[in-house]
Amino acid sequence: MSQNGLLINYQFCTGCHTCEVACQMEHKLPVDQWGIKLAEIGPWQISEEKWQYEFVPIPTDQCDLCADRVAKGKKPTCVKHCQSLVMEYGPIEELAQKMAGKPKMVLFAPK
Amino acid sequence: MAEEIKNKNDEEFQRPDYFKESEEKITAGNLPWRWEEDGLTVTRTAAWAAPGCHDGCGALVYTDKNGRLVKVEGDEENPFYNGRLCIRCLALPEVEYHPDRLLYPMKRDKADRGKNKWQRISWDEAYDIIETKFNEYKQNFGPESVVFSLGTGRGTSAYMTRLCYSFGSPNYAYFQSGAACYVPRISASMTMMGTYTCPDCSQYFIDRYDNPKWKAPGVIFIWGNNPIISNADGNMGHWIVDCMKRGSKLVVVDPRLTWLAAKADLWLQLRPGTDAALAMAMNDYIIKEKLYDKEFVENFVYGFDEFAERVAQYPVERAAEITWVPQDKIIRAAKMMATKPVSVQWGLALDQTREAINGTLAVAALWCITGNLDIPGGMIPVHHPFNIQVWAPPDPQEMLPPEVCAKRIGGKEYPMYDYGGVVLTQPDLTVDAMLTGIPYEIKAHWIQSTNPIACTAQDAKDRMLAGFLNAEFNVVVDMFMTPTAMACAEIVLPVATFPERDGIREVYYYVQTTNKAMEPVGECKSDMQITYELGKRFNPEAWPGDTLTEFFSYTMKEMGMTFEEVRKENWVYPEYNYGKYLEGKQRPDGIPGFNTPTGKIELYSTLFEEWGMDPLPFFEEPDQSPVSTPEIMKEYPLVLTTGARRWSFFHSEHRQISRLRAIHPDPLVEIHPQTAKELGINEGDWCWIENTMNKVKMRAHLTLGISPKVVNCDHAWWYPERDPEKLYDVFEANVNLLVPATFGRSGFGANCKSLICKVYKA
Numbered sequence: 095m096s097q098n099g100l101l102i103n104y105q106f107c108t109g110c111h112t113c114e115v116a117c118q119m120e121h122k123l124p125v126d127q128w129g130i131k132l133a134e135i136g137p138w139q140i141s142e143e144k145w146q147y148e149f150v151p152i153p154t155d156q157c158d159l160c161a162d163r164v165a166k167g168k169k170p171t172c173v174k175h176c177q178s179l180v181m182e183y184g185p186i187e188e189l190a191q192k193m194a195g196k197p198k199m200v201l202f203a204p205k
Numbered sequence: 206m207a208e209e210i211k212n213k214n215d216e217e218f219q220r221p222d223y224f225k226e227s228e229e230k231i232t233a234g235n236l237p238w239r240w241e242e243d244g245l246t247v248t249r250t251a252a253w254a255a256p257g258c259h260d261g262c263g264a265l266v267y268t269d270k271n272g273r274l275v276k277v278e279g280d281e282e283n284p285f286y287n288g289r290l291c292i293r294c295l296a297l298p299e300v301e302y303h304p305d306r307l308l309y310p311m312k313r314d315k316a317d318r319g320k321n322k323w324q325r326i327s328w329d330e331a332y333d334i335i336e337t338k339f340n341e342y343k344q345n346f347g348p349e350s351v352v353f354s355l356g357t358g359r360g361t362s363a364y365m366t367r368l369c370y371s372f373g374s375p376n377y378a379y380f381q382s383g384a385a386c387y388v389p390r391i392s393a394s395m396t397m398m399g400t401y402t403c404p405d406c407s408q409y410f411i412d413r414y415d416n417p418k419w420k421a422p423g424v425i426f427i428w429g430n431n432p433i434i435s436n437a438d439g440n441m442g443h444w445i446v447d448c449m450k451r452g453s454k455l456v457v458v459d460p461r462l463t464w465l466a467a468k469a470d471l472w473l474q475l476r477p478g479t480d481a482a483l484a485m486a487m488n489d490y491i492i493k494e495k496l497y498d499k500e501f502v503e504n505f506v507y508g509f510d511e512f513a514e515r516v517a518q519y520p521v522e523r524a525a526e527i528t529w530v531p532q533d534k535i536i537r538a539a540k541m542m543a544t545k546p547v548s549v550q551w552g553l554a555l556d557q558t559r560e561a562i563n564g565t566l567a568v569a570a571l572w573c574i575t576g577n578l579d580i581p582g583g584m585i586p587v588h589h590p591f592n593i594q595v596w597a598p599p600d601p602q603e604m605l606p607p608e609v610c611a612k613r614i615g616g617k618e619y620p621m622y623d624y625g626g627v628v629l630t631q632p633d634l635t636v637d638a639m640l641t642g643i644p645y646e647i648k649a650h651w652i653q654s655t656n657p658i659a660c661t662a663q664d665a666k667d668r669m670l671a672g673f674l675n676a677e678f679n680v681v682v683d684m685f686m687t688p689t690a691m692a693c694a695e696i697v698l699p700v701a702t703f704p705e706r707d708g709i710r711e712v713y714y715y716v717q718t719t720n721k722a723m724e725p726v727g728e729c730k731s732d733m734q735i736t737y738e739l740g741k742r743f744n745p746e747a748w749p750g751d752t753l754t755e756f757f758s759y760t761m762k763e764m765g766m767t768f769e770e771v772r773k774e775n776w777v778y779p780e781y782n783y784g785k786y787l788e789g790k791q792r793p794d795g796i797p798g799f800n801t802p803t804g805k806i807e808l809y810s811t812l813f814e815e816w817g818m819d820p821l822p823f824f825e826e827p828d829q830s831p832v833s834t835p836e837i838m839k840e841y842p843l844v845l846t847t848g849a850r851r852w853s854f855f856h857s858e859h860r861q862i863s864r865l866r867a868i869h870p871d872p873l874v875e876i877h878p879q880t881a882k883e884l885g886i887n888e889g890d891w892c893w894i895e896n897t898m899n900k901v902k903m904r905a906h907l908t909l910g911i912s913p914k915v916v917n918c919d920h921a922w923w924y925p926e927r928d929p930e931k932l933y934d935v936f937e938a939n940v941n942l943l944v945p946a947t948f949g950r951s952g953f954g955a956n957c958k959s960l961i962c963k964v965y966k967a
Contacts, residue, residue: 106446106449108443108446108464110292110433110443111292112289112292112295114292115296115865115868116295118864119276119864120276126867136467137462137909137910138909139909143471145466145467146467147462147467147468147910166243174278174281174288174289175279175288175289175295176289177289177290177433178443178446179287179289179443179447
């Protein structure tokens with residue numbers, strides 16, 4: 095059986111915290127624990143008109159890829175609610191293929 | 206002579222936002238609005254306040270067999286939102302069962318204002334007291350002595366105003382100086398174009414981005430707005446991201462480096478409050494370089510030559526000095542504007558300069574002269590589908606005789622308030638009346654879903670609060686106890702959340718019902734039910750139907766569908782076609798063109814001329830600025846802008862919701878690291894922000910994303926966890942204490958975003 099993972103295209107992640115709160119609500123986590131947590135990178139200035147300013151959601155040890163939801167045929171809650179629609183769930187081989195040529199993608203493939 | 210007064214019934218009355226649309230309705234059909242899933246009941250609904258924003262997102266509410274709210278999820282079938290949802294709706298279960306929620310009607314003696322001394326009463330007793338008091342003031346001082354106020358326009362607007370008019374008062378108020386939120390943009394658009402317009406992100410089509418008629422905007426200007434966080438006024442901010450993925454480039458006009466600004470092809474970091482000068486210079490460049498759409502201008506624009514002459518006063522060189530934006534960037538922006546298709550997502554920053562109307566007119570002129578109106582991917586005319594009355598308030602002229610309408614505060618002085626599609630009192634004159642009794646005394650207030658002393662009102666303590674305290678009797682309708690209610694109310698009425706009620710969601714484009722998923726907690730009632738029940742006591746004829754549901758159907762009468770029929774269809778769109786002005790579908794008389802006196806886009810406004818206003822846009826310096834008051838800049842050396850939005854909160858709401866507060870625990874002042882260093886301020890330090898009026902305390906956040914000459918403060922802060930009898934320290938935290946209550950010559954606009962201040966460690 096193929097292993098599943100999360101593909102995150104952080105080129106368009108706006109840092110809206112939706113993944114964090116959707117996950118906290120789904121898994122009944124307290125306000126200071128996260129199944130996925132945003133990192134803020136920047137802003138700093140790279141050149142005259144270029145800025146580094148990025149958000150990257152990072153799954154934690156408490157992420158189980160929403161096993162209960164997925165078993166019922168639903169998307170993980172972070173994937174479903176992401177306002178920028180930048181998260182995808184599926185077999186890691188398929189997700190890995192989608193990364194080719196895309197500069198700002200990360201693949202989370204938990205054991 | 207009474208019989209000569211024209212009684213404007215439904216058929217005769219022509220709304221100023223008249224808009225002809227096709228008979229065809231496009232619906233989702235065949236989707237259930239309620240089903241069972243894993244032992245839970247799922248109700249499809251539209252998440253319109255309370256609590257929350259204007260958007261009305263498609264949501265699924267999960268309740269258990271005891272009728273308790275378990276969770277809220279996005280509705281993937283919904284074409285507007287595709288299942289996505291923001292953190293405020295996701296955290297709704299915490300709002301629903303929050304220990305501080307108001308659960309019962311309560312009363313308090315006038316002598317105990319400001320004290321936490323409330324007594325639970327029944328709804329009947331509350332209604333009896335209100336009815337008796339209001340009628341007493343009506344009899345002794347006229348119905349205009351009772352003012353009905355609402356905060357930002359959401360699902361409550363049409364009901365609360367109907368309550369106002371059914372009582373007989375013409376005074377529907379929104380307490381922000383110069384009504385400097387959205388209304389100026391609407392009013393200016395209606396005057397100039399005969400319509401309001403929005404960026405085309407395919408939202409008129411049920412199949413959205415796949416619709417073959419639609420094209421992604423080549424360039425989207427984000428002007429004075431951060432739509433992904435702030436409210437995008439009926440649009441969803443993340444549609445901008447959807448369009449970016451489909452190739453749209455961005456030009457961002459903002460003093461702050463928002464995420465969108467960082468991703469933009471061009472970021473114009475202007476000095477706060479100088480939008481009009483920037484827009485006029487871009488117009489001038491486009492005209493001088495002959496980059497405008499000559500055919501459109503020739504056929505559909507009035508007063509082009511006069512306009513060209515006026516904007517010539519703002520050549521790029523001069524605008525660069527005024528705005529702090531380098532000339533080459535202004536020119537690049539002008540060239541990008543003069544392409545097709547271009548959309549402009551504009552925002553509050555345009556309303557929040559004192560001469561707001563002018564910046565707005567100058568920006569709107571840009572998409573008009575470049576021919577970007579009503580084309581795929583351009584600026585599309587919007588209105589309330591089927592003229593449904595659930596967001597847009599009824600026009601007072603539909604319900605009140607002319608002699609009563611004439612008493613509306615500020616109506617005579619500021620005709621734009623009559624014409625702009627939203628008819629309000631002029632807020633500053635209303636507060637003046639509350640303080641001075643001129644033109645007449647204000648005896649009582651109905652304050653529904655608004656918390657002005659923490660949120661909207663300028664000079665919040667010395668004017669707004671003092672004004673409320675001058676009244677004999679105040680009623681506040683809200684979900685939680687607020688600083689405003691604690692300070693001044695005799696009666697508070699508890700409001701239901703959206704899962705606890707039926708209703709109708711309409712923010713342009715389509716209609717959807719809000720479907721009750723559970724019984725309200727305590728004795729809460731919906732905004733709609735409260736106004737319906739009380740309104741029936743004042744004037745049953747103003748509330749047709751024997752039940753609230755029948756009344757809902759009445760407000761949708763031009764759809765030709767009942768509430769239950771709309772509910773079954775889930776969402777109902779009118780058919781959309783581009784280029785309506787070419788076919789006479791933009792005017793009630795069916796003649797091609799626009800619904801203005803000349804039938805054209807009026808760059809030279811014949812209405813302004815008639816009203817004794819400058820018919821052409823102009824730029825005016827903020828009242829206090831490096832240019833207008835250099836002498837006091839020595840003491841207050843920083844430009845202060847306010848009102849930037851955070852993901853966690855909708856205006857003054859949600860401060861008590863722990864999951865949301867954890868993301869954004871404190872009010873922030875954003876400072877450039879270099880400026881902070883000079884001031885000896887470190888990240889996280891508590892600071893005073895002080896100007897000639899007052900001072901407020903916020904925590905420093907150092908960021909390179911703001912000019913060293915500018916600081917930015919959060920708005921609408923109070924501390925629900927602190928002492929109610931100190932009004933939750935609202936006057937320590939509300940930045941509006943630094944904002945003067947002044948407004949522009951049109952009656953609209955206020956300098957909320959272009960002030961000066963000093964900052965020092967607390």
